[in-house]
Amino acid sequence: MIGDITFGQYFPGKSIIHKADPRLKITLTVAYIVLLFIANNFLSLAAVVGFILLIMALSKVPVGLYFKSMKAVIFIVTFTSILNLFYGTGEPLVKFGFITITQNGVFNAIFISVRIVSLILTSSVLTFTTSPTQLTDAIERLLKPLSYLRVPVHEFAMMMTIALRFVPTLLEETDKIMSAQKARGADMESGGIIQRVRALIPILIPLFVSAFRRAYELATAMESRCYHGGKGRTKMKLLKFGKVDVIVIGAVLINLALFIVLNIIFPPSIVL
Amino acid sequence: MNVIETKNLSFTYGVNTPFEITAVDDVSISVEEGEFLGVMGHTGSGKSTLIQMLNGLIKPTSGQILLNGGDIWEHPKEIRKVRFQVGMVFQYPEYQLFEETVIKDIMFGPKNMGLSDEEARRRAMEAVRFVELPEDLLEKSPFDLSGGEKRRAAIAGVIAMDPEVLILDEPTAGLDPRGRDVLLTQIQQYHKERENTVLFVSHSMEDIARIADRILVMNKGKEAMLDSTHEVFRRTEELKKMGLRVPQITEIMQKLHERGYPVDDGTLTMDEALRQLIPYMKRREENR
Ligand SMILES: Nc1ncnc2c1ncn2[C@@H]1O[C@H](COP(=O)(O)OP(=O)(O)OP(=O)(O)O)[C@@H](O)[C@H]1O
Ligand SMILES: [Mg+2]
Numbered sequence A: 001m002i003g004d005i006t007f008g009q010y011f012p013g014k015s016i017i018h019k020a021d022p023r024l025k026i027t028l029t030v031a032y033i034v035l036l037f038i039a040n041n042f043l044s045l046a047a048v049v050g051f052i053l054l055i056m057a058l059s060k061v062p063v064g065l066y067f068k069s070m071k072a073v074i075f076i077v078t079f080t081s082i083l084n085l086f087y088g089t090g091e092p093l094v095k096f097g098f099i100t101i102t103q104n105g106v107f108n109a110i111f112i113s114v115r116i117v118s119l120i121l122t123s124s125v126l127t128f129t130t131s132p133t134q135l136t137d138a139i140e141r142l143l144k145p146l147s148y149l150r151v152p153v154h155e156f157a158m159m160m161t162i163a164l165r166f167v168p169t170l171l172e173e174t175d176k177i178m179s180a181q182k183a184r185g186a187d188m189e190s191g192g193i194i195q196r197v198r199a200l201i202p203i204l205i206p207l208f209v210s211a212f213r214r215a216y217e218l219a220t221a222m223e224s225r226c227y228h229g230g231k232g233r234t235k236m237k238l239l240k241f242g243k244v245d246v247i248v249i250g251a252v253l254i255n256l257a258l259f260i261v262l263n264i265i266f267p268p269s270i271v272l
Numbered sequence B: 001m002n003v004i005e006t007k008n009l010s011f012t013y014g015v016n017t018p019f020e021i022t023a024v025d026d027v028s029i030s031v032e033e034g035e036f037l038g039v040m041g042h043t044g045s046g047k048s049t050l051i052q053m054l055n056g057l058i059k060p061t062s063g064q065i066l067l068n069g070g071d072i073w074e075h076p077k078e079i080r081k082v083r084f085q086v087g088m089v090f091q092y093p094e095y096q097l098f099e100e101t102v103i104k105d106i107m108f109g110p111k112n113m114g115l116s117d118e119e120a121r122r123r124a125m126e127a128v129r130f131v132e133l134p135e136d137l138l139e140k141s142p143f144d145l146s147g148g149e150k151r152r153a154a155i156a157g158v159i160a161m162d163p164e165v166l167i168l169d170e171p172t173a174g175l176d177p178r179g180r181d182v183l184l185t186q187i188q189q190y191h192k193e194r195e196n197t198v199l200f201v202s203h204s205m206e207d208i209a210r211i212a213d214r215i216l217v218m219n220k221g222k223e224a225m226l227d228s229t230h231e232v233f234r235r236t237e238e239l240k241k242m243g244l245r246v247p248q249i250t251e252i253m254q255k256l257h258e259r260g261y262p263v264d265d266g267t268l269t270m271d272e273a274l275r276q277l278i279p280y281m282k283r284r285e286e287n288r
Helices: A022-038 A042-059 A063-086 A103-129 A132-149 A153-183 A193-224 A243-265 B047-054 B076-085 B102-112 B117-131 B147-159 B177-194 B205-211 B229-234 B236-241 B248-258 B270-287
Strands: A092-096 A099-102 B002-013 B021-027 B030-032 B036-041 B062-067 B086-089 B165-169 B197-201 B214-219 B222-228
Touching: A022 A042, A022 A103, A022 A132, A022 A243, A042 A103, A042 A243, A063 A099, A063 A103, A092 A103, A099 A103, A132 A153, A153 A193, B002 B047, B021 B047, B021 B222, B030 B197, B036 B047, B036 B205, B047 B086, B047 B165, B047 B197, B076 B086, B086 B147, B102 B117, B102 B147, B117 B147, B117 B177, B147 B165, B147 B177, B165 B177, B177 B197, B177 B205, B197 B205, B205 B229, B205 B248, B214 B229, B222 B229, B229 B236, B236 B248, B248 B270
Parallel strands: B036 B197, B036 B214, B086 B165, B165 B197
Antiparallel strands: A092 A099, B002 B021, B002 B030, B002 B062, B214 B222
């Protein structure tokens, strides 16, 4: 049930994608999402998607997990592609009553589905291969310049680390509390809206109580280890650029060149 | 007569994911009406998973659970009825309290059964009597109670449903020695008065030895032993291989037995041991 959602989950491994510097991975994820939106013909899109598929294969994360991460967006993908299918312009391919499907509509639908799916895949590669701590550590580093503008970057990153850390804990706790209340006959599956909302009370109250309890305990534990914010704090594991990263950057540059060429030479495949 | 019977019961977490774990593996057991069954096993051996299947909280991957002869999943819509018949107290039950007052929280189960306010209150008060919760606490917020009091209030919340079978998952975990003793006595008392069936999961060999008629030993998701308490605790070596042990006093008595002292190697409690040792010592004294 709750545990079925894999989007945003870390999958430990030793592949070269796991080993790459998290800062590089974040930057590249953002860059490739932008590329997905710049691509305007099928060939340049294929260049981007091909590279993403290559990275996925290198990550050695089971394909099944990638499929599962799509579960959440399958509805959006179907919905937008159907919309696009009917709203194409130009010569009609098929005419069916008031419904007309044009070649342009078909292209749009395919193009946009591929875009959304690749978007999810790209971010899944990042979260599957980067542990939450690495992720926030990298974000902290990348946002460091902002701290000169007095933005509390470290505190922000720490809050994110803690939030991410407690997501699985809270899910597990929700599961437990739900079981306990069901065992006392709580009925969560039937009734109207009002009854269903009321049925949440026995779950939400214990959940909040325990979240606050955990927060206090964590705060005490941090203070008793002399945590006092980011000032003067050093890292145990320094992020370092390695050989892997140089190779990745090289591959990306080649891919980028190919993309630019393809995107300029060939005419746009879609008209929006 | 068997209240609960399982047939080739299995449960797998995370089917079709890389995290697949078979927590309960082909378990066929029967629980006799009115017995006090202790359940033990190393951590992760599938005890909690097994008992959660017994009252329909999780649905078996394969196999059957018979309650008084009927398959509990025959009518999935009526699974709530099964939960009233088989009451379940989870590990650390105090985290399930949520109502404004303690008494309202204890009445939550009975009210869900569709009982009237009066009847629910009557049952709640009876449950309160079993767990010996002081009456002046009943109108307080459950969050203002001490840890031990919360635990007893939560257990009362399940007892108040008057289930035919009561399952307790490590009810004494995290209590001080006196608290454990008192709670154990209360459960024993409850079992005696109501004459219903109790399943009691515990990591404490001493607790189980003191209270259980029979013991189910789980090992790596499989049923390793199901026998009378005396018989199970005779198999010291096998238990040790599963990361379990026998009560300390049993081990001492077994060692004495091996060295030729006239004592029973199936001794389970301190009282039983004293009953054998004191006369023996006296006789030796006299012979000197
Ligand atoms: N919600 C869950 N999701 C996935 N795996 C689980 C889940 N709950 C338990 N498991 C796994 O199933 C196995 C059996 O767990 P279970 O909780 O039944 O053991 P247990 O005998 O009750 O242990 P303990 O004595 O520690 O309470 C373990 O390997 C555990 O990791
Ligand atoms: Mg358990």
